[in-house]
Amino acid sequence: MGTRVGIVLHKLHGIDFNNEFTSVVEQTLPFLRDSTEYSLDIILEEKFDNAYHLDSYLGHIYSISRDVLITKELFFTNINVLFNLSENNLLYDVIFAQESATSPNYKCKKLKIFQLSPISESYNGTFQPLERNQYRVSAVGGTFDHIHDGHKILLSVASFITNEKLIIGLTNQELLANKQHKALLEPFSVRSANVEEFLKLLKPSLKIEIIAIRDVCGPTGTVPDIQALIVSRETLGGGKIVNKTRLDRGLSELDIIVVNVLGGQEDDGWKEKMSSTELRERHSKKLSK
Numbered sequence: 001m002g003t004r005v006g007i008v009l010h011k012l013h014g015i016d017f018n019n020e021f022t023s024v025v026e027q028t029l030p031f032l033r034d035s036t037e038y039s040l041d042i043i044l045e046e047k048f049d050n051a052y053h054l055d056s057y058l059g060h061i062y063s064i065s066r067d068v069l070i071t072k073e074l075f076f077t078n079i080n081v082l083f084n085l086s087e088n089n090l091l092y093d094v095i096f097a098q099e100s101a102t103s104p105n106y107k108c109k110k111l112k113i114f115q116l117s118p119i120s121e122s123y124n125g126t127f128q129p130l131e132r133n134q135y136r137v138s139a140v141g142g143t144f145d146h147i148h149d150g151h152k153i154l155l156s157v158a159s160f161i162t163n164e165k166l167i168i169g170l171t172n173q174e175l176l177a178n179k180q181h182k183a184l185l186e187p188f189s190v191r192s193a194n195v196e197e198f199l200k201l202l203k204p205s206l207k208i209e210i211i212a213i214r215d216v217c218g219p220t221g222t223v224p225d226i227q228a229l230i231v232s233r234e235t236l237g238g239g240k241i242v243n244k245t246r247l248d249r250g251l252s253e254l255d256i257i258v259v260n261v262l263g264g265q266e267d268d269g270w271k272e273k274m275s276s277t278e279l280r281e282r283h284s285k286k287l288s289k
Contacts, residue, residue, distance in 0.1 A: 003038050006106065007097075009098050010101040022067075024114055051130040059153060079149055079152075080198065091109075094108060095108040098116060135161055135162055137164060140167075141238075156202060165206070216238070221242060229254045229255070230259060
């Protein structure tokens with residue numbers, strides 16, 4: 001059985017993420033191992049009301065946290081950034097709580113308090129309006145193999161803007177025949193369970209419907225109730241195909257919500273992005289040792 005470690009941040013405004021927050025993440029390293037049975041939960045107590053504001057913080061926090069874990073070759077350790085929680089009934093082996101955080105609200109075996117000195121530089125900016133629970137029914141699609149930080153950002157924004165039902169288009173196994181290291185691809189049932197488990201951490205009240213994708217559009221090409229499709233910047237082209245297909249079938253266009261890619265640059269084809277292919281390759285190397 002692995003260990004669950006938490007970091008509780010009360011206020012995000014003015015945090016020195018590159019130095020002081022990095023130092024806090026480094027303190028969790030002795031409790032973690034390179035296994036999906038070990039989890040680092042970063043709990044944000046500040047409430048979000050804008051999806052793009054949330055996306056910017058998620059990218060920053062996941063990226064810095066993973067960079068710290070990678071210094072100890074912790075590629076498979078789970079990182080979960082949790083936000084807008086109504087309650088958290090998880091039991092933590094240890095929690096690192098910011099001095100002003102409401103630490104008594106969390107169950108833990110050991111509590112460590114840390115201080116963060118505010119800096120004048122802020123991580124805030126001007127964001128387009130995209131509110132919490134803006135859409136009744138939304139959709140997101142992908143393979144979600146070896147669920148990683150980039151997947152989690154996509155699912156986090158999707159759950160944030162969805163009020164009632166989130167439809168997950170999950171790539172069917174038959175469409176993955178040409179994937180690299182295909183022998184290490186997780187079966188549909190495992191990928192489905194991992195997606196649902198993460199979403200339940202974020203928003204237990206959200207209805208989740210997982211549908212196997214056997215073509216380009218999946219459920220977004222046929223389900224009239226869907227109002228929005230959440231895509232990464234890398235897969236924006238797929239969203240355009242979906243809307244063309246819907247119009248051809250007499251359905252309304254979807255709002256396309258674009259989430260940033262974690263790592264990499266558009267100019268080089270996102271070569272440095274976090275990917276399931278990389279994780280399968282690392283898994284293959286671990287098995288060969």
